[in-house]
Amino acid sequence: MPQFLQWLRQLTLRSLLQNKLRTLLTILGIALGVAILLAINLANDMALANFRDSIDRVSGKSNLTIRPAQSDTLDEQVLSRLRWLWLIRGEASPGIEQTALWTGTGNVGEVVQVLGLDLLSTFNRTENGMRLIRRTPDPLDILKPNHGYIGESLARDHHVQPGDTFPLVVNDRRVDFTAAGILSESELGGAYGGRLILMDIGTAQQAFRMPGRLSKVDLVVPETAIPAIQSKLQQELPTDIAVQRPTQRSAQVEKMIRAYRYNLTTLSFIALLVGVFLIYNTMSITIIRRRPEIGTMRAIGFSRKQIFGLFLSEATVIGLAGTLLGIGFGVLLSRFAAKAVATTVAALYTGQILEAFSINPWLLAEALAFGLLMTVIGAIIPVLEATAVSPAEASRRASYESRVERSSGKLAILGLGFAVLAGLASLQPPVAGLPVFGFIAALGLILAAAFLMPLGLKLLLTALLPLLKKLFHTEGRLAGLILRGALGRTAVAVASLMIGIAMMVSLAVMIGSFRQTVIAWVNQTVQADLWIEPASRPNSKQTGRLDPQVVDRIRHIPGVDAVDAFYEFRIDYNGNPTNLGVGDFSVLARRGNLLFMNNEPAADIFQRTLAHPAVIVTEAFANRNQVRQGDTIRLTTPTGPQAFKVEAVYYDYSSDLGYIVMPRPWYQRFYRDHKISNLAVYLTPGASVEQVRQTIYRQLGQETRLLIRSNGELRAEVLRVFDRTFAITYALHVIAIAVALLAVMNSLFSLVLEARREFGILKYLGAGDRQISRIVLVKAGLLGLLGNVSGLSVGFLLSLLLIFVINKQSFGWTIRFALPWEFLVQSFLLVMGTALVAGLIPARLAARTPAPEVIRSE
């Protein structure tokens, strides 16, 4: 082993140091790939870990939770059915979970979690999971109306001390609360990042106007009896109630955001794939350059195994350096990624922004493993190539290239095989709701393009020679000839550039198309003049509702023609989380403009939904649950199971969990509920939007806190949310460009170093420095062009996969394909420009080639 280490130092590390620039570029390429993968994995992990942590803290010792599965709240009567639990020393404690807006003046503020617990009975127990660091002198203050304990971090940021009052917007009203104490960050007080307010359940029920209703009941039962109790409760309690272990709740959240997570992770893998090509490129060139040396080593007695070990170690040294750098960089990046993911997950799924920063060491280990694995995958073919060098063959450096050229046909057949695989995979349905085959198709497509590359380049470069000669004279033709001659390396260089560009282009096309689709959808369907919701609602679609009296007063404000009162909450449909919405279909029929998939007039559809129990569903719901127009779906309502006919499917891009929307009369009948969470207000012709808005604010007074958006403001808000959701994808996109450019630079440096001998000979034959520079620049331009053209083509195909397979299967919605021409032209020019700029240094290097030395040494 010490001998091997000595060789490693003498033969490997020195060679890396001698080619500093190339080594550095490769390390950077790998580092970027690993960094992206790690940052995204850490961000995803943090989002889930924070949620799990909050669930753990809130559930404390409880090991079963009763929750409404098909409606938004539970009747507290349920408690009476749990009395028998004392027989087995079990306990049941009811709870309220809501959000409110912590605000000073105006409607801007922070969404905070409000927990209502039975503090009176909790006080009697010792293990309540709650520690106060400060409180008011009277411990019973907490039981007084509008009193609460504040999470330490919240209290600290807002300088609140016990006894201080603080303003909360609860639903659509401002309520002043008094801080009865400050919760320590350990245990319960650390849930939701410490951004919580704990109050007695009675206080919460009153504040949120939910008398007799609960969000959940936490149970503590003997661990061994859990399965039995769970099934007993499930049988005895109404069917619209779920009895879950706390872990099942995290699992539900995990399921909700799964598609989002997997999509991000997969995209980040593509960046790592470019890293594989960079390693392949670097190792191929190292080994081709050192063939005579390897031959000599074999001649003096090195075994194939030793050669294998040495060169694989060389790759591993680069891979390890890149991976470690990438891990450091990834941890830094993850701070930003975590914020972006947390905001998106909150906006789209959970409603709560949980931003605690933590690093899961397993993910660091995983990144290390992936980085090294990718290195080995990238290096294995060139390293095997090295072991195959026989002492006699050593001086024939061209043998590798001629082999690539000879096998370009076979490689192309393999490429076609991958293309067929990609085509077949793209036609397969999702696996457990995930586009597994879509991802396989994407990988197949990239591999197909990479394997078709040698033959494609051979034909293309040969065809281009006359044109190159015409445009750039002998230098052009020579550049083309040299690239064609080094077919293996040229193919790898173009392929790595292609992958970077393809990733960038496909993301741009996907995001651009999606954005266009959303704009078209918003413009068509957002028809109401004003959109009203309780101020506590933004960022948290799950809670916040309007007082029916407020709604009534709005209906009668002059200028208001019609009001569509909407209510929505999350339910469980056949094990899949989705949203149940309630709307005023008579208003929608007259004034709304939903886009139905079958293009039927909305009025007819709405008419039918009122004739018998029926719903309309979104495309995302239909795709996720394999539901079609005309099908019947069964919902468990508080009044028992009920069948609803699906009258129509409509396009909607507001939630990938989908919506089931029913007319209000059916909701009132089966759910016995009248709640309203937001309003779409249609004005009479000629009424001024601004005037009506001001009238509403004036008439409802300071205590009512509403967010009223005009049609234009809502459209802008939708796009703002869209852009924020894709912030991380935009970031990936920028990194894809960086990786693509690194690939260009790496390839050029490699190709120039590789061609030193050729430049030396050309110098002897009378080529001037400028001619040699021009050859390199034409090569750079050609590489840029070939990478661009192949990257654009593969990116185009990849974007079709992303839009019509991966996105459709992940999120269930139809995106209309649109090409962002401006971006494509810009990126084309950027890559060409960078290729040429990246070619300047190699061009100078090439011109300065010391002819006698290279001729002697090479």
Next chain:
Amino acid sequence: MSSDPRQPIIEIRDLSKHYGEHHVQALKGISLDIAPGEFVALMGPSGCGKSTLLNILGTIDRPSGGSVRMDGADIFTGNEEALTRFRRERLGFIFQFFNLLSTLTVAENVALPLDLDPGFPESRKKQVVASILEQVHMSHRADFYPSQLSGGEMQRVAIARALVHSPQIILADEPTGNLDTENGAAVLTLLRDLTRSGGQVVLMATHSEEAASCADRILRMRDGVILESLPAGRT
């Protein structure tokens, strides 16, 4: 390009070359005249300065002192561009390891010096290349790649490449060093015949007495100086 046969075409005076910080002296004040059409062999052990002398005459390297005049003009007074032009127009190189570009066919390799000269008429290239390939008996291999040729064939292509643009001077560094005796002799005969008919100067560095024997004159070098200059026996 025409020169008086009585006047030397190359006049080297007090030529010296040292390398690096340690001032390794590769050439120590060499003076030499070469007449038009002369075939000169440079002999001597490795490191005696043969290749350095060839590289300086080839304008690939610059001297540390002294002068090299061709047709009466000092070749190193010009800038880099002038040197490149000089090399392109008036010199032809032949190497021990042939140094053909592996990605170019035989014909493409031979055409390179013409390609590099922007002034050379495109219409004549094919014909000139075909003619020189004919002369080195390689016409039948015109579309082959170097990797498909034998060593002797590669060196014949290299000779064709060195002569295709009719340079005045051929610089050959161990042209037979990588060939067997038979092939080596054939290559030398070819080189001598072609340059004699074209009236070109050949300056050839070699280790081989046999190779040197086909020259008009043999210069023996050691440690950067010319020890003796003797007429060679003709083969």
